[in-house]
Amino acid sequence: xxxxxGRSLLIISEYGRNxxxxxxxxxxxxxxxxxNNAAQVIVTVMGALNPHLRDITDFRHKLWDxxxxxxxxxxxxxxxxxxxxxxxxxxxxxxxxxxxxxxxxKHYGKTMxxxxxxLLKMDDGPEKNQLTITLANFMKxxxxxxxxxxxxxxxxxxHLRELSKGTIxxxxxxxxxxxxxxxxxxxxxxxxxxxxxxxxxxPRR
Numbered sequence: 001x002x003x004x005x006g007r008s009l010l011i012i013s014e015y016g017r018n019x020x021x022x023x024x025x026x027x028x029x030x031x032x033x034x035x036n037n038a039a040q041v042i043v044t045v046m047g048a049l050n051p052h053l054r055d056i057t058d059f060r061h062k063l064w065d066x067x068x069x070x071x072x073x074x075x076x077x078x079x080x081x082x083x084x085x086x087x088x089x090x091x092x093x094x095x096x097x098x099x100x101x102x103x104x105x106k107h108y109g110k111t112m113x114x115x116x117x118x119l120l121k122m123d124d125g126p127e128k129n130q131l132t133i134t135l136a137n138f139m140k141x142x143x144x145x146x147x148x149x150x151x152x153x154x155x156x157x158x159h160l161r162e163l164s165k166g167t168i169x170x171x172x173x174x175x176x177x178x179x180x181x182x183x184x185x186x187x188x189x190x191x192x193x194x195x196x197x198x199x200x201x202x203p204r205r
Contacts, residue, residue: 011070015046023070026077039077043067105159107146108139116163132168136160137177144179 010020019042026038043063053059065084068075073086103110115135122128136156143151153176161169 011072012066015049015066015070019046019049020070023067023075027071027075032077035075036077039067039075039079104163108142108159108163112139112142113163116160116168120164120167132160132170133174133176136170136174140176150179 007017008020010017012020022038022042022045026035026042029035029038043060046063046066047053047060053062056062061081064079064081068079068084069089073084101110104113112135119128119131119135122131139160140151140153140156143156153174154172156176157170157172157174
């Protein structure tokens with residue numbers, strides 16, 4: 001009787017003992033064409049045993065990578081993808097730098113600050129006034145996501161004034177939308193307003 005304690009360690013346990021034995025056998029096949037055919041069959045079986053991998057982009061590429069890992073990179077076959085090696089597997093991905101830009105009010109986000117900068121570049125007029133009100137409503141909506149109880153319109157006005165460095169000052173009698181009116185659908189910019197901001201901003205360089 002064969003006990004697990006006497007067997008080789010499963011390299012990728014999700015595929016089971018039989019797949020690992022098939023891979024070990026494929027490594028012993030002398031004829032290259034037969035070895036290639038065996039590898040193709042093993043990859044097909046691996047895919048059938050793990051249908052959830054079908055949801056992964058390039059899932060067949062991943063199956064071939066797993067095949068080489070299970071063989072401890074000893075299987076010499078013609079892969080349709082770049083052959084995975086122990087060296088390439090150990091290469092660490094480049095470190096992603098964390099954004100270091102300071103955000104004055106985190107509940108509004110950096111995008112809101114950038115939109116206010118673009119707003120300041122616009123010429124005075126009805127379009128700028130309407131966009132200012134829309135931004136103020138969206139700020140109130142963002143604030144309510146952070147504090148679900150309530151938010152005073154004058155607090156939003158003060159934050160808008162601070163973010164614009166005192167340039168934008170809404171009239172104290174301005175009335176923003178009520179809490180129940182602020183939804184994801186109507187609190188954001190309309191398509192027309194987004195196009196207007198892009199037009200005022202000009203092409204990116």
